[in-house]
Amino acid sequence: KAGVTQTPRYLIKTRGQQVTLSCSPISGHRSVSWYQQTPGQGLQFLFEYFSETQRNKGNFPGRFSGRQFSNSRSEMNVSTLELGDSALYLCASSLAQQGKVFFGPGTRLTVL
Amino acid sequence: AQTVTQSQPEMSVQEAETVTLSCTYDTSESDYYLFWYKQPPSRQMILVIRQEAYKQQNATENRFSVNFQKAAKSFSLKISDSQLGDAAMYFCAYRNTFQGAQKLVFGQGTRLTINP
Numbered sequence: 001k002a003g004v005t006q007t008p009r010y011l012i013k014t015r016g017q018q019v020t021l022s023c024s025p026i027s028g029h030r031s032v033s034w035y036q037q038t039p040g041q042g043l044q045f046l047f048e049y050f051s052e053t054q055r056n057k058g059n060f061p062g063r064f065s066g067r068q069f070s071n072s073r074s075e076m077n078v079s080t081l082e083l084g085d086s087a088l089y090l091c092a093s094s095l096a097q098q099g100k101v102f103f104g105p106g107t108r109l110t111v112l
Numbered sequence: 113a114q115t116v117t118q119s120q121p122e123m124s125v126q127e128a129e130t131v132t133l134s135c136t137y138d139t140s141e142s143d144y145y146l147f148w149y150k151q152p153p154s155r156q157m158i159l160v161i162r163q164e165a166y167k168q169q170n171a172t173e174n175r176f177s178v179n180f181q182k183a184a185k186s187f188s189l190k191i192s193d194s195q196l197g198d199a200a201m202y203f204c205a206y207r208n209t210f211q212g213a214q215k216l217v218f219g220q221g222t223r224l225t226i227n228p
Contacts, residue, residue, distance in 0.1 A: 033216075055214075056214075058215075100162055103156070103159075
C-alpha cells in the first residue's frame with residue numbers, strides 16, 4: 001500500500017505570494033492533518049480534516065487555510081507569504097480511531 | 113492543554129550498545145496514545161512505536177521498547193543493539209483518543225548520534 005504523498009517536495013516563493021501544497025493520504029485513510037516544522041518552533045499542528053470537515057485547528061493566522069476533497073486528498077494554502085513561513089510542511093493521515101498516524105515526506109517551502 | 117517535554121536535546125551511544133531517550137508529558141485525560149517518531153536526515157517522519165494508555169504492558173517493536181509509567185507521566189524509549197541507521201532526531205508525541213482526533217503534540221526532539 002502506497003504511503004502518504006506530498007507535492008511538490010520543494011518550493012521557492014517570494015514574500016507576498018501565495019502557495020498551495022497538496023497531500024494524498026494512504027488509501028482508506030479519511031483523516032488528514034498538517035504540521036509545520038521549523039528549527040525554532042519545532043513541530044506545530046496546523047489543522048486536521050476528516051470527511052471534508054475541518055475538525056481541529058492550531059494557533060496559526062488566517063493566512064493558513066486548508067481543505068479536504070471527497071477522495072480524502074487535502075490541500076493547504078498560505079496567502080501573503082512571510083519570511084517566517086519558511087518551513088517543512090508535513091502532512092499525516094490515519095484511520096479514524098486506529099491510533100497510528102503516518103507522515104508524508106514533507107514539502108520544503110522557502111520564502112525569499 | 114497537553115504538553116510533551118524531552119529534556120535531552122542530544123544523546124550519543126556506541127554502536128551495539130543500549131540507549132534510553134526520555135519523555136514526560138502532561139495531560140488530564142485518562143485515555144490517550146503516545147508515540148515515538150524517528151526523523152533521519154531525509155526528514156521523513158517514521159513511526160517507531162505506539163503505546164495505548166489503557167494498556168499496562170509496555171510496547172515493543174524489535175530492538176525498540178518503551179517504559180510507560182502512567183502515574184509519573186513518563187514515556188521513555190529504549191533502543192537495544194544500536195545501529196548506525198538509528199542515528200536521527202527522535203520525537204515523542206501525544207494524541208488524545210476522544211472524537212477520533214488526530215492532532216499530535218510533539219516534544220522538542222532528541223538528536224541521537226551513533227558512534228562506530
